[in-house]
Amino acid sequence: MAAVLLTAWWAALPTAHAQPEPAPPPPGPAPAEAPAALKTTIDADGSYAVGTDIAPGSYQSAGPIDDGACYWKRTAGEEMVDNALTKKPAFVQILPTDTTFTTTSCQAWQLTNMPPPPQPGPGDLLGQLTGIIGRGMLSGGPR
Numbered sequence: 001m002a003a004v005l006l007t008a009w010w011a012a013l014p015t016a017h018a019q020p021e022p023a024p025p026p027p028g029p030a031p032a033e034a035p036a037a038l039k040t041t042i043d044a045d046g047s048y049a050v051g052t053d054i055a056p057g058s059y060q061s062a063g064p065i066d067d068g069a070c071y072w073k074r075t076a077g078e079e080m081v082d083n084a085l086t087k088k089p090a091f092v093q094i095l096p097t098d099t100t101f102t103t104t105s106c107q108a109w110q111l112t113n114m115p116p117p118p119q120p121g122p123g124d125l126l127g128q129l130t131g132i133i134g135r136g137m138l139s140g141g142p143r
Helices: 002-012 122-134
Strands: 046-049 057-061 070-076 079-086 090-094 100-104 109-112
Touching: 070 090, 079 090
Parallel strands: none
Antiparallel strands: 046 100, 057 090, 057 109, 070 079, 070 100
């Protein structure tokens, strides 16, 4: 009798259906792994690949190490795009189209959300001199 009850119980259980096996992935290169997070602080001398080593954006440095001069350079391909040598705090806009950023003897560079301050152009100095001359600063002071 126990065997009949066990058989009836077993027969009442829902029947499991086998699911088809998923298709194997197509042959070819393995999918690329997600890149590691890009650095937003540059704390050592060297050249850094933009988009691979460091993130593009606006960076600032407190200036040179000790009493030296801070040098930086941006390149796109083989061409230099911009560079500077300074004894003051430095700002640089590294663009996504840049390929490398090189720094020597600078304090750490930190990515900031603020754009670099505008740099005076040749016309700015001429405009300032014209204003001074126009106010009489060179002929004895203000009138």
